[in-house]
Amino acid sequence: MAIELKVYELKDYRADIHSDWCPGCGDFGILAAIQQALQRLQVPPHRVAVCSGIGCSGKTPHYIRAYGFHTLHGRVLPFATGLKLANHDLTVIAVGGDGDGYGIGAGYFINAGRRNVDLTYIVFNNEVYGLTKGQAAPTLAQGAKTKSMPEENVQQAINPIALAVGAGYTFVARGFALDVKHLGDLIARAITHRGSAFIDVLQTCPTYNDIHTKEWFLGLDRPGRQSRLYRLEETGFDPVVKNPDDPEEVRVKQLAAIAKSYEWGDRIPIGVFYQVSLPTLEDRLRAKGILGEVPLARTDPFRRDVTELIEALR
């Protein structure tokens, strides 16, 4: 009997449902990039779980043909972590907005960095709360005022890349929603990376964010119409730690990543800022003999003999 070698096409990653994002929303680009990455890696759709928080971004799983979990506002990382640990054979992608991830979800964003579970976390950074009609997100600069805001923002913006490095993510990158090809590459690298991979995606929100628009990112407002974005990999920037056991190299690479993260305005880097190969939480649990090769979800735990536990109480 011949083994059928199925090749997945892009359409195999598309769910049969129409999106309700605004026309021109950057989310379309991110969606396409995720689908391209999955297709490039030929991950079977039924081996993928896409989890999301709540927001415009949160609707993403519905548009992908894969197991889709549209969870709670700010809780996507704990959910995805539980899912992955329960079935480590799945390719787990978590997505969410910047309010979702850095506002209400900030504690989970930081603490997931401590675990290095093998999953990919993509934040749709549009600097606003899209679905609730354009309030400032934690990435909006202090003093900025988008068209939907009655007053300028009084709170400072956080620096997602610096926080991700500080929290311990082992793959830290930034993408641009409208550069689908490049973003697709980043996502594919993130999925391939063993460990917690984080991608902050600069996402245009034509409806509410009239400051950082497609035109602005692409520099169409500038005399030479030169894009504000540049690719780190094209500048020879080397984000990858060669020897993870060398604390000095780790420190240097982390600092370089953080230093890069401060660049903003006329030149904005996208690409991989930092990458290191460290044991995942799954590896550590396996090393302790707690987790086996077979995912928990496929074990048969119904024949356990607990006599010894009871006897120990005598």
Place this chain on the structure above:
Amino acid sequence: MAIELKVYELKDYRADIHSDWCPGCGDFGILAAIQQALQRLQVPPHRVAVCSGIGCSGKTPHYIRAYGFHTLHGRVLPFATGLKLANHDLTVIAVGGDGDGYGIGAGYFINAGRRNVDLTYIVFNNEVYGLTKGQAAPTLAQGAKTKSMPEENVQQAINPIALAVGAGYTFVARGFALDVKHLGDLIARAITHRGSAFIDVLQTCPTYNDIHTKEWFLGLDRPGRQSRLYRLEETGFDPVVKNPDDPEEVRVKQLAAIAKSYEWGDRIPIGVFYQVSLPTLEDRLRAKGILGEVPLARTDPFRRDVTELIEALR
């Protein structure tokens, strides 16, 4: 009539109640340092509000003669922020454990950095959950195992200093609980600093943390018995941003602080890592005409005329 010039003594900051910390707990040192700082600055006790989370550390307010708010686990920063904005004449000090601040409170730790409200946040970093009997806190290194833990820690530690800088705190320091004088100085500087001041305090927990003990910090285990701690200010390290409007200087100083934060093991820096003078949230609200000079708690808002609001609905 002569104005009575009251001079506050240390005892004026002591509450008439016995502490229930374990003998030798580092918390005693932090308590003394807070009291010394307040006395040095001669802040009248009734003008001080000490707020805390839940944990051994959370009991601190009870031992200080000042308005004392022992709040919820992980919520001290939002609480203290509300208190301060409602009465900006008060000196507000928030304290809590490392589990409290970096675990359950991580989201508030990060987001408070975005506001720069004028308060001082002191984290009692003992690497364990003291009050719940010694589980790993988010500052305990991966692979470490204290005497109370059944297994080695599988999660990585976060880097509080790097996160605080990334989150936007305008004063970032580290102290040592048993160097009361130095810590008292740091706290006094933090209180004097206008904006959100953060101090991570290395705190010994003789009951549960048998790794980073007083002896270890002081290097009593080393051949030369040389302390592992050193003071940044004694090395000529300059943490202070001279020109807050110069993004380049800000970036350099922030990176220097983060670089320093990676030093651990044989040489551990204490002192101020970073300081910048930026408008506080109160300043920004005042600049907008929202907040006045008189604290909200002392305004009389009961004679408001809302006719114009009603007329606008016709």
Place this chain on the structure above:
Amino acid sequence: MASSVGDINWLIGGPQGGGINVAAETFAKALTHGGYRVYAYIEYHSNIVGKHSYYRVRISDADRRSTLSRVHVLVSLDEETLVGDTHHEFPAHRGHVHEVVPGGAVVYNSRVGFKPGRDDLRLYPVPYAELLELALKEFGREAERNRFRVVQNVIAVAASAAVLDFDLKALTDVILEGFKGRRAEAAAINIRAAELAYEYIKTHFPDDFPYRVTALARRNGRRPLLVRGVQAAAIAKIKAGLGFQTYYPISPATDENVYLEAHQRRYGFVVVQTEDEVSAINMAVGAAHAGVRAATSTSGPGFTLMAEGIGFASMTEAPGPVVFLWQRGGPSTGLPTRQEQADLRFALQPAHGEFSHIVVAPGDVEEVVHDAYVAFNWAERYQLPVIVLLDKHLAAAYVTLDDLDLDDLPPADRGLYYSPDGQPESAYLRYAFTETGISPRTVPGTEGGIFWTTSDEHDPRGHITEGAENRVKMVAKRMKKLEVAAQEIPLDVKLKVYGPADADYTVVGWGSTKGAILDAIDELSAEGIRINFIQVRLMRPFPAAELKELLSRANNLILVEENYSGQLGGLIAEQTGMAIPSKILKWDGRPFTQEELVEGLKRVIAGGPATLTVSHLQA
């Protein structure tokens, strides 16, 4: 002055984000200025652009407080409004044509190839785009037709106004008011487009539509208000001396917060957008302890995150905050933009353990004003958190009122303060045991008034203690305050009765169903049915004795709620031991229309099933 218009229901439908709100609210305002009483309500999706949204404006010469199912004039901005989304695997609706009364009007874009599938309608196909083009041409701005696409909404509205024979000038005046500042240049184009559409109808269609809103004179010469719950709540809070408001964006509470944000400078209070609702409640508790009147606003999902902070506020006897809970469809994220009354049970016990708090549920805009205001008095007098339980219906529905009367509100009551004069500091016990359970407080910063507080059980000084005797007394002290509140709160804030005392049927309900219930019993009374209504307002402390008394005297009780399980019914059974035999329940995310409720009540009266489910579909 024209004769009674009776009730006319105007409905406009179109894609979300396409300006449907402005269109409907402009018309509603024009009608109000024209002397009509309107009740206007929007249904929309949790989506920014594109999904189906519709807005009903009920036009009457008497005060109405509910929507109607039957439509007299349907104005459609797109095809889906007419035919629904039946091409989907799981369609969400089948359009609005079936709701139009025989002889009713359908105004639509003549470009849409519309087949009504029934022949009792008056069809008004209007060339939206062509009329827009004409208007733009007059200003030489045809090139900007895309930018001005939204003016088609005005065309549709003006066309419907013509059908109804409504005064064009009254409409264009409101349009003009809408364009202030730098947008003023667009006013002329809009007004011209309205005129063209109006003319178009008058020219092409006979002027004999049976429903007409030929303008009434204004009552007592003054323009009435057009007001919705979020505005009423915000104004009452400002009046009450609000000092500090926190929020995290969430529908349907956001509008209240946006309103407050816009007025903080003028009145000198602070609004903080927090990182989540946990932060929102705890900041507000901090501010309350600091001595300001503090509040926060949210809906179910956010409220669930405030649970911990509410228990904390109560345990530490904070003088607040006041929490505004604008219910929406649950559970979980649920139906973010739809109506439901399903958070009552949760609001009554929103965290672990036993603690005192007050829950009040206003039923209309006037009560929103009252309750939002007095909630701050209660919070400070009894030193506990107060929950004002509202909902999306109250938040969003516009109603015509002659005035908002704030003069009859009681004065600010800040409760008991401790005055330290002359006494040693040790004399002050923040949690002193008293007869009422209320201990005089101080405001941090007061010399001689230092206190401690903790979420752990504590002694009168506020220090932790686990002693059994103190525990027994402290719990009782905190709970005692609720008994005192129950004695002090006036009866009509607890309960209200509408209609004849000796009715044959008694409807029991709460919150925003009040409007539909009052309109329905009006209609039934007119048909000779003797029916009245008991409105339960105060949910905690519950007026058990007072209600029991009323219920025992009533004849046939009928519970009306917008949830699945009849939560008020459960609460009444728990508190009075009396079960209400008949229930009319609705949980489809839409408020009762008057007809739905009338129909439901008639079925119950005719001996229908004990539990009757009403849905938007069945009406």
Place this chain on the structure above:
Amino acid sequence: MASSVGDINWLIGGPQGGGINVAAETFAKALTHGGYRVYAYIEYHSNIVGKHSYYRVRISDADRRSTLSRVHVLVSLDEETLVGDTHHEFPAHRGHVHEVVPGGAVVYNSRVGFKPGRDDLRLYPVPYAELLELALKEFGREAERNRFRVVQNVIAVAASAAVLDFDLKALTDVILEGFKGRRAEAAAINIRAAELAYEYIKTHFPDDFPYRVTALARRNGRRPLLVRGVQAAAIAKIKAGLGFQTYYPISPATDENVYLEAHQRRYGFVVVQTEDEVSAINMAVGAAHAGVRAATSTSGPGFTLMAEGIGFASMTEAPGPVVFLWQRGGPSTGLPTRQEQADLRFALQPAHGEFSHIVVAPGDVEEVVHDAYVAFNWAERYQLPVIVLLDKHLAAAYVTLDDLDLDDLPPADRGLYYSPDGQPESAYLRYAFTETGISPRTVPGTEGGIFWTTSDEHDPRGHITEGAENRVKMVAKRMKKLEVAAQEIPLDVKLKVYGPADADYTVVGWGSTKGAILDAIDELSAEGIRINFIQVRLMRPFPAAELKELLSRANNLILVEENYSGQLGGLIAEQTGMAIPSKILKWDGRPFTQEELVEGLKRVIAGGPATLTVSHLQA
């Protein structure tokens, strides 16, 4: 075999963190090995070192399930145990001497200048330090007297064993077992110290203490178990196939988690310590959706943070998790290490909106095993979260059992799975409408089984929809599962009746008060009072009809609860319309002792007040 010992209550008190647990548990185990039935329970502060803690061990030859107030042997490790902390501004207790029965024993350090203030006690001053010194000398380790200070506890225990004439060898055997591995070297010193103390009593005091526990023969030759709720729950969970457990440290749930952590390697499941309870619940929901049996354990403050996740699990019909809620004194942080049954109301409606979940409240260790186990079957069969409601009393109390019987438990029931074979992927509807409301599920990773899920309202495929018709059906579908569960769950898991069917008095209660209630009605029955007990176990779906039937047949109902407001009473009134006229309530953070409850019941029977407050103080 010796004759009946009746009931003997041994109490040891001393500073927290000073080894009091080990001392008491060692003695309890020795007694169990000696053939006695013990019931042992600790009271301690939320503090690490120094505050007053005490441990009661009730010794009997019959099974007892509650503690006693009256003390026969008081063993004090410090002065506070004797005289309390009455020097404080707000004292927490006045020591335990007043609890000792006339003729009872007080064992204490002879260095303490103790004046009992009553002359009906037998005093046993023992030179703790000197005896320790003697023992150390024999091993040449006097220099280490500080390190071995804790051996004084053994001295005190051994002295009390001598007073009770308990077999020294039985005690030293257990001491020996306690020192394994690198601590073995200390065993000899401890044993020698015990011998010296035992001798000291036998030498210096007459051997005529009236209460004696001269060892019994072991029943059926086998050592019985000494087990507490946290262990029972953990073992049952392992047996049930637990795959994934999350937790955030919190008393009194931590011990269950520590137990599970210690056994994850052996049984191949994963325990994750999360950053908070929000994370704990959501991770567990993720794992449940992924197809493993998932659980989390917490107490009130943590549970309040899980509210949101529970609503989410229910809305998405996750097959779990099972949430173990170990109640403690509330509200807010409250009394972290004390007993209360005050989270029932909250557990019944732990989040906004209406959703289905199951709540079960076991009353003793055997039921903990059963309920913890079947909870996983329910979670998967009905695809909803299940709450097992326990408390600190159940968690901490050690009880003697002959065995833990796991053989009678039903087999694992994983509910309905969808099998994709041959069918097109589009055929699969994760939320298909069915008669039972249960839709067959797939496990992520299954080819042909792809589904979507969302916390928003959704269509059968799991995509968002706000359509009214779907909404009406989806809510009803989710709630229907509860009705099915109500039909399928056996009656004795819902309710149990103990005692004569035609009793004159019927106690109604739930959870861990069961032990005290059974012991109290035993005592009252022996006095000729005809009294029985209805235990309510299943709180949701509530067995309203079954209970109403029972209650209507009962004569005089008496509610017994460890909370302020009588929460079960409220639930019963809500569900059955029946109010229970008499209540015995206790909310001082300590479980009912047998005497307290007997006394309370007698007062009610004698026509006492309708609501009776019982406190530790009054007994």
